[in-house]
Amino acid sequence: MAKPVVVGVDGSSTALRAVRWAMEEARRRGAALRIVHAVEPPALRFTGGFAESAGIVTKLRAEGERVVAEAAEVAGALPRVTTVIPAAAAPNALLAESATAQLVVLGATGHHAFPALLVGAVPAVVVAHAHCAVAVVRGVEQAASAPVVMGIDGGPYSTAVIAAAFEEAARRDVRLIAVHSWSDADLERFAGPARPYFGWEPVAEAERRLLAENLVGWQEKYPDVAVDRVAVRDRPRHLLLEWSKKAQLVVVGKRGRGGFAGLLLGSTSQALISHAHSPVLVVHRLR
CATH class of the missing domain: 3.40.50.12370 (Rossmann fold)
Structure with missing residues (x-):
């Protein structure tokens, strides 16, 4: 069986565009599509020690479920679509996925901690360290005949x-x-x-x-x-x-x-x- 095409999502419009692109790429390759949204448990600190973060994690995971459900709906035309919500930082989760993928697909920007960067922190890290090819989906959609x-x-x-x-x-x-x-x-x-x-x-x-x-x-x-x-x-x-x-x-x-x-x-x-x-x-x- 062909290795899957992995796409990272964060709830942004650029991520959903990456899902559409990844869906077409998976179809061309005869591969499954794996949708990944990482939920990083927060480390909340105050002067007396660490705050209870279980409630926040529950909310983050609920939001993650919404994000992957929206992405899966976009990719619904494909016969093989799976979703996963790992508890990890987004770059770490995607790099782990890249070890068993044939391609990782990301939007050029999205919700990340460094909005001033010209390219999102996550794409830059994943492109540099991934175990497979990485596609960064940006720009405008060209005609199907474009080279x-x-x-x-x-x-x-x-x-x-x-x-x-x-x-x-x-x-x-x-x-x-x-x-x-x-x-x-x-x-x-x-x-x-x-x-x-x-x-x-x-x-x-x-x-x-x-x-x-x-x-x-x-x-x-x-x-x-x-x-x-x-x-x-x-x-x-x-x-x-x-x-x-x-x-x-x-x-x-x-x-x-x-x-x-x-x-x-x-x-x-x-x-x-x-x-x-x-x-x-x-x-x-x-x-």
């Missing part, structure tokens, strides 16, 4: 990104846009007046070749998926954010080839889950 866009940089996540993007394009029966970009930021900083005279064509040819090499064999494996190649001199996050305006899904790796080894989430994936105009699928390395 899937993938960002390729030749780094350690590229194979996983390509595999996921081809599969998503095949499921949706749409074109796949393979985007590869490179930045001249270092040259802008150090070349000074010599920059206008730098010959970019050898670099451009090498980067186009890198993109082509990364795609070898994939179009044979997915002959029905039409692929457009885009290799340009630009900053990856800027280019992918622009493509997200006309994509139904953008697929990227958790980190790129230029990221620091200690970082759990790369700057491009962070920018996309914060600012993209479409849902973003962040994948991990193939195991």
